Amino acid sequence: MTELFPSRDVRAVFLDVGGVLFIPDPEAVRAALAGAGLTCTDRDVDRAVYADGPADLGMGSEDSADTVDWHVRAFAARLARAMGTPPRALEPAMAGIRRALTRAEWAVREERATREGLRALAKAGVPVVVVTNAEGQAEGNLRRHRLCHVGPGPGLAVRAVVDSGAPGVGVSKPDPEIFRIALSHVGAAPAEVLHLGDSVRNDVACSAAVGITGVHFDPYAVCTDRSAHPHVTSLTQLAVQVGRRRASLSPDAPGPARVAFQAAPMR
Incomplete structure (x- = not known):
């Protein structure tokens, strides 16, 4: 070590x-995906939090709406990869995913x-x-x-x-x-x-x-x-x-x- x-x-x-x-509440993420006929595991959500580069969930109060949207979409792309689903399949759920990340209470x-x-x-x-x-x-x-x-x-x-x-x-x-x-x-x-x-x-x-x-x-x-x-x-x-x-x-x-x-x- x-x-x-x-x-x-x-x-x-x-x-x-x-x-x-804390991480985004998997229940809130699943609720967002339900409208698109999709679901995910707690581990899928957890893996989606952690980026291999700068596209992490480190958002700040001064970030523009475009910057926040970029972070949300990057998270959604990682979530799709963890789920084994094409990213475009999550497009109908994007508004709900954004709420799960920026408005809903996160979980331990x-x-x-x-x-x-x-x-x-x-x-x-x-x-x-x-x-x-x-x-x-x-x-x-x-x-x-x-x-x-x-x-x-x-x-x-x-x-x-x-x-x-x-x-x-x-x-x-x-x-x-x-x-x-x-x-x-x-x-x-x-x-x-x-x-x-x-x-x-x-x-x-x-x-x-x-x-x-x-x-x-x-x-x-x-x-x-x-x-x-x-x-x-x-x-x-x-x-x-x-x-x-x-x-x-x-x-x-x-x-x-x-x-x-x-x-x-x-x-």
Whole structure:
């Protein structure tokens, strides 16, 4: 396993939400396809989220309607490929697919693996900040699904949820300013922070613009830029490497204590 951060301590981890903790709700996607006489599996939807290039689901609030449409169509093309269906067959369902991606609530991705990854990240003992493009609802959704919380609650205790749509934020990825806001919540230099996200534009490149190491969440290892930036296929893989880095330091090295994690029942 290639070390993500071989030269120094990792003092904080930032997490994206969409594409890492959540994906478009497969039920909403199936509802969109039903009108075209089609259906898909949960795995089909999951595979369609992850692009082999820049056509990922990393959308921003400042994106034009044409740019959003391009992302939606790219997702639909990947979905068709996963389904073994010609892309033109999905054309009648395109409006519904767009709603599933941009309006419907997203679902927890592979719930057991996601909770295990968050538990492993808590064990690694670094402060965590969530950095996401949303509409102000991210913190509530994470708490309701018992994944993450600010203050007491079930799941992973995080320092902050920096939601582009929340009061006082006012910027969204790919504007690097959102990562400067996230840095204000941790006592770490940018070079001591990892950010995990599924979008090359919004996560890897945007965090790198302020000196943070952007790690590409690539569950199916489809990214073609293998040497351009680090990749992991799971949240647990990232947590293990962070824990390994911290364990390799001397016992009196500065660093935060273990992060709180309160187990939540599977639903």
